[in-house]
Amino acid sequence: MRAEQNSYGQVVNSFYELEPAYVDYYRKEMGKKAWLIGPVSLCNRNVEDKAERGQKAAIDEHSCLNWLDSKKPNSVLYVSFGSLARLKPKQLLEIACGLEASNHSFIWVVGKILESAEKDEPKENCLPDGFEERMMKTKKGLLIKGWAPQLLILEHAAVGGFMTHCGWNSTLEGVCAGVPMVTWPLSAEQFYNEKLVTDVLKIGVRVGSEEWTSWNIERKTMVGRKKVEAAVERLMGGGEAAEMRRRSKELAEKAKRAVEEGGSSYNDAADLIEGLKSRRKAEVGSAGK
Numbered sequence: 001m002r003a004e005q006n007s008y009g010q011v012v013n014s015f016y017e018l019e020p021a022y023v024d025y026y027r028k029e030m031g032k033k034a035w036l037i038g039p040v041s042l043c044n045r046n047v048e049d050k051a052e053r054g055q056k057a058a059i060d061e062h063s064c065l066n067w068l069d070s071k072k073p074n075s076v077l078y079v080s081f082g083s084l085a086r087l088k089p090k091q092l093l094e095i096a097c098g099l100e101a102s103n104h105s106f107i108w109v110v111g112k113i114l115e116s117a118e119k120d121e122p123k124e125n126c127l128p129d130g131f132e133e134r135m136m137k138t139k140k141g142l143l144i145k146g147w148a149p150q151l152l153i154l155e156h157a158a159v160g161g162f163m164t165h166c167g168w169n170s171t172l173e174g175v176c177a178g179v180p181m182v183t184w185p186l187s188a189e190q191f192y193n194e195k196l197v198t199d200v201l202k203i204g205v206r207v208g209s210e211e212w213t214s215w216n217i218e219r220k221t222m223v224g225r226k227k228v229e230a231a232v233e234r235l236m237g238g239g240e241a242a243e244m245r246r247r248s249k250e251l252a253e254k255a256k257r258a259v260e261e262g263g264s265s266y267n268d269a270a271d272l273i274e275g276l277k278s279r280r281k282a283e284v285g286s287a288g289k
Contacts, residue, residue, distance in 0.1 A: 008279065009033025011272065013040050013172065015258035015265045018251065019196065035272040039172045042259050044151055061149045064107070065156065067142050071105055074160030074245065077232055078153050078179070080109040081165040084215045085186055089113060089126035091222050096127050098228025099141065100134075104236045106141045107159075109148045154179055160245065161235040163207070166190040171197060178252030180244040182207050182231045184223070187215045203248045207231040 004010070014036045016023055026032050057064075068076060079099070081087065087095075092113065099106050113126060135141035150170070153159060154177035162174045163182040171193050174181050181204035183194040191212060197204040208227045211219050235241055258265040 004032075008276075009035065009272075012036045013038035013168070015039060015255055015263075016268075017254040017258060017264060018175065019200075035268040037265050037269045037272070039176050039255050039259070039265075041151060041169070041173050041176055042256065057147050057149045059144050059146075059148065061152055064142070064144075064149060065152065067139070068107075068153070068156045068158040070139065071158035073157045075105055075236075076156075076158045077102075077104055077106040077161040077163060077182075077236060078150075078159050079106055079163040080148060080150060080170065081111055081184065081186065082167045082170060083111070083147070085165050086112055086216055088218060091219075092126040093128065094222060094225045095228055096131050098225040099232065100128070100131065101225060101229045102232040102236070103140075104232055105139075105158075107144065107148075107153060108141060109144045109146075109150075151177075160241075161232070163232070166193040166197065168193060172255075175201075175203075175248070175251050176255045178245075178249040180204055180235055180241065180248045182235050184209045185212075187213060201247065201251065203244050203251065205231050205234045205244075 009032065012034055015038055016036050023034065023036065026034055077099070079095070092110065095108075099108065132143060135143065151173060154162060154173055159177070159179055161182060162170075162177075162179045163184060164170045164174060165187075166181075166183050166185040167188070167190060171181070181197055183197055183204045184207045185191045185194045186209065194204075194206065198206055208223055208231070211221045213219055235244070257263050260266060
């Protein structure tokens with residue numbers, strides 16, 4: 001709070017058209033300065049930047065894209081809970097069973113496993129027997145264990161949904177790709193991001209995650225396979241899903257226009273630079289007196 005009060009303003013990785021009511025309230029009602037200069041992920045223009053985003057991908061991006069090329073448009077669900085989240089083996093088991101039961105193709109970034117307090121819960125049991133072999137044989141699922149080329153995956157025409165922990169970077173990347181989401185918040189501000197996605201923007205469905213904990217703390221509750229399957233069916237089906245996909249595509253276009261010359265984020269970035277230059281000039285002039 002003190003840092004915010006003493007600051008010149010805030011630079012935000014977002015764009016005005018995504019949340020205009022909140023931006024207007026912050027600027028006008030609260031009297032705060034804010035420059036929305038995002039989505040910054042749109043600065044990644046070439047394949048290498050999109051694939052790595054600061055880290056080396058755990059899978060060759062070409063093999064990943066070839067797998068996606070074999071799928072129909074909007075037929076694949078991308079599943080990732082970010083780089084910090086830790087899920088216990090039983091929760092991973094429920095996710096796997098729910099994904100398989102949905103009968104939709106998927107790419108699942110299997111993250112790091114949380115060490116469970118239950119001694120009878122070995123890591124080896126985090127996936128159903130024969131799960132990986134079945135997914136490889138049927139080409140229904142692609143598992144990535146490690147860093148994934150998320151931007152490349154999300155923008156592929158075959159991807160029609162994104163199961164996400166609602167971290168802000170991932171949420172924005174989903175918006176930029178025009179992909180609706182299954183929301184599964186875990187920690188931090190992610191439950192607020194879920195409300196934005198599902199209630200305000202109406203481009204997502206909740207899986208039913210209700211327990212907030214720190215990213216490295218074991219959860220007392222678990223989302224069952226039936227809820228996973230139901231959420232995937234809602235997002236990847238017709239009717240409601242088609243409307244969410246339409247709204248998602250509209251937001252993606254607005255995001256792209258925002259960072260182009262003359263767009264809201266482009267103008268905010270220019271205003272920020274000019275403001276800082278003027279402020280610096282005034283400080284130098286004042287010091288010389």
